[in-house]
Amino acid sequence: MPITVVAYDPDWPSRFGRERAVLEEALAPWLIGGVHHVGSTAVPGLAAKPIIDIVAGVRDLAGAAPAIGVLAEHGYVHAPHRPRAYWFYRTATRSAEHTHHLHLTEPGSDLWRERLAFRDALRGDPALRQEYQALKLSLAESHDVVDGYTADKRDFVARVLASAGVTLAPRPATAVINTLDPGDPR
Template sequence: MADNTRVIEVVPYNPEWRMHFENMKEKLQNDLGDLILAVEHVGSTSVEGLYAKPIIDVDIVMESYDVLPAIIERLEDAGYVYEGNLGVEGREAFKAPEGSLVKHHLYECPKDGKGYLEHIAFRDYLRANEEARREYGLLKLRLAEQYRNDIDSYSLGKTAFVTSVLQRN
């Protein structure tokens, strides 16, 4: 169960999110480059013009689970804490290091994993579709107001929209 005590904050798009991601990407590529295929900015902060919680979502893409132990070791050396899949198959989660300058979620995903493929499909659809981007942003604002301290209900409230977009792709 998620932490239901923090206030959910949804804010206008911030162009600095892209810069923060690029800095994280460079560091992750330096630390993991020989083990990974790509570092992708996903989630709402990756879509220009979209309201978002100010938390950057990052997917690190690996060829297969064979390299996961080495990735875990290197990320732990960099201060990340491995959290397992948190109930989502095809996605391994890492808690950001204490004192990170930018709030972020880090996930390790196989290149053909459902979670990764859905993240990319959803991001790319919103980037290309202004009306869907506007509609999703308004939904997020409404849910953040309605479920101010309930991240589970906030997330559940987005499910129908996300599912409808993924079914189009």
């Protein structure tokens, strides 16, 4: 599937807001720390793959396992991912294209800190946002698969996180990394 990066859509925050309301209700028994819009669609003015990336905090990841079934009722498909996160995607009706990516993780986990810090750094620095957009557009043209596109963003992501005081954790050797998750900078 080609990597498609499109101009910023001012409807992305509204799409997230509608989804947040659904997720807050569905995840209420496990939720702590909120439901957050992350990734490029959460950064005003930034071109992005048109997928709403979401991270939701849960009290205890193992204790939130029943949420997998609850989320399936809302069209989310669970796929293996990092040891300290559950990852889901949702597709458009009659399409294989992803519309939403959702991570459940404990607040304070590496994924939690990385995603929120990266989003906030891009929101707060127009020059950094432009640099990232140029990188994404260039990589989308030069890569046919998401793995290479994601891998080639890693140095930029690590630099931005380091400037925010967050170290991009190395991939755990035993982790199951889901190649369907193009938002994962690892």
